[in-house]
Amino acid sequence: MKSKFNAEDFFAAGNPLAPDYSRFNVENKLLLTGHSHQAWPDVSREGIIQCWDDAAELADKKWERISIVEERVKSGYRTLMNDTGGHITLAPSTHDLIIKLLSALQFRNRTKIITTDSEFHTISRQLKRLREEGFAIMTIPAEPRETFADRVVREIDSDTLIVMISAVYYKTAAIARGLDLIMEKCRHEGAEFLVDAYHLLNIVPFDIKKSGLADAFITGGGYKYCQLGEGNAFLRFPEGRSFRPALTGWFSEFATLGKKSPDDKVMSGEGSYTFAGGTVESASFYRAARVFDYFEEKGLTPQLLREVSKMQMEILIRAFEELDLPEDIITYDRSLDPDERAGFLSLKSPHAGFLYSELKSLDVLTDSREDYLRFGPAPYLNSSQLKRSVEIMGDIVRKKLMK
Structure with a gap:
């Protein structure tokens, strides 16, 4: 199966896949639940x-x-x-x-x-x-x-x-x-x-x-x-x-x-x-x-999707690092090589459940498991959506968890 895209295509001004998910309105939502439930393309209907x-x-x-x-x-x-x-x-x-x-x-x-x-x-x-x-x-x-x-x-x-x-x-x-x-x-x-x-x-x-x-x-x-x-x-x-x-x-x-x-x-x-x-x-x-x-028609192979995922993960991590938040409030495993991380960014925090609820109230969908807040990108999201989701989390931490 030959892909119609290069990984870099997904990081242009507009994500080339997003129009194919119009019924889920992915272009106007912050859906960072790609590791638990991804949107369906319109053809699924x-x-x-x-x-x-x-x-x-x-x-x-x-x-x-x-x-x-x-x-x-x-x-x-x-x-x-x-x-x-x-x-x-x-x-x-x-x-x-x-x-x-x-x-x-x-x-x-x-x-x-x-x-x-x-x-x-x-x-x-x-x-x-x-x-x-x-x-x-x-x-x-x-x-x-x-x-x-x-x-x-x-x-x-x-x-x-x-x-x-x-x-x-x-x-x-x-x-x-x-x-x-x-x-x-x-x-x-x-x-x-x-x-x-x-x-x-x-x-x-x-x-x-x-x-x-x-x-x-x-x-x-x-x-x-x-x-x-x-x-x-x-x-x-x-x-x-x-x-x-x-x-x-x-x-x-x-x-x-x-x-x-x-x-x-x-x-x-x-x-x-x-x-x-x-x-x-x-x-x-x-x-x-x-x-x-x-997926076959678009050439969305696991190899291509892996490239896209790793680049999206890099954007999430960079955005998180730029927040410079206290590690006792929220952090992640910096020892994990990008090749050994699967499809989501796991942030460790004693406030994971609280952050999940606060993000949800602001229409940023993530999930939490015990002390971990998880951000899961998906191939139809653009760079701005990824950055904005992390920035909103940073605002919550500063306003409600840092004194």
């Missing part, structure tokens, strides 16, 4: 309308059409991962897929689940709750990053059921190191490995083969950097593996319709049907397929 039209025209014959649209979404994810050797199941949320995956594992034979203290909500909340029910959950500190992979590898043994790790640290936006080493140790010990790539996909180039993760489970979704909206989470899993999740939906039977189980056991679907759930809201697929087409 065409997908929603097409879904309605297909339903009206085809009625119950619509499912063959929906299947084609769903495959387009899967193809979009495969392209982003450069994955030619895995199956993909779509679902409304990553949580839906992860609990199905956990229900397919052999807890009778192995008991330990390994994770970190820097996971996003889907993994962290569910594993904390399982720990309350007596599951053996080992949580490894993500810092220091330099020794992260080695410390995880040391804990993987013959009792390890699965390792569940985000490719990007939840609080700091740091890209996790050494996932290939963790995969290698999991393979050696017969443990499964799940990588949450939600905060990597379409903002940092990700090649599943070059990353050494061809044998891994990969989960993610479209709500953030892919701009697909809700309802397009995915689970990628290796070919040549068979699973029987205890939590299973009737859509999994599509692969076995017309067959009868000889022992009256529930028949499990194969391939992408393995982790299928129930009836889907197909409008999300139509919207996503049209957005994937849009």
Whole structure:
């Protein structure tokens, strides 16, 4: 795919993509939530309308059409991962897929689940709750990053059921190191490995083969950097593996319709049907397929988007440094190399929640997690919008937090 743009094009007087997001009015808003929810291009609305039209025209014959649209979404994810050797199941949320995956594992034979203290909500909340029910959950500190992979590898043994790790640290936006080493140790010990790539996909180039993760489970979704909206989470899993999740939906039977189980056991679907759930809201697929087409038509590759993101991050950091605010009020990790920072700037502050609320009241949208205020740029924003957002935050700090 050849891009129609150079990274520098996004920093001219007017962002060349902004007109394509007119219904979200991105040119006149300060939307620094690109790491949690990006605006949808106008063409996504065409997908929603097409879904309605297909339903009206085809009625119950619509499912063959929906299947084609769903495959387009899967193809979009495969392209982003450069994955030619895995199956993909779509679902409304990553949580839906992860609990199905956990229900397919052999807890009778192995008991330990390994994770970190820097996971996003889907993994962290569910594993904390399982720990309350007596599951053996080992949580490894993500810092220091330099020794992260080695410390995880040391804990993987013959009792390890699965390792569940985000490719990007939840609080700091740091890209996790050494996932290939963790995969290698999991393979050696017969443990499964799940990588949450939600905060990597379409903002940092990700090649599943070059990353050494061809044998891994990969989960993610479209709500953030892919701009697909809700309802397009995915689970990628290796070919040549068979699973029987205890939590299973009737859509999994599509692969076995017309067959009868000889022992009256529930028949499990194969391939992408393995982790299928129930009836889907197909409008999300139509919207996503049209957005994937849009990105392809515009040549918005992960490589280009990464260049743009790094330049936007530099603008945010420079604007923050120019504020010269006290570090005990707000600061950031200056040791993090630009190549190791993913798609958002994480500012550490004991007042993060307050700053988020104050910014929101002034129509500057960010988010906060514990002691971190997060600014997430997006490719349709211009330099002035980035600078202005940080300047407004600086005004709040000076007026309400500095005495």
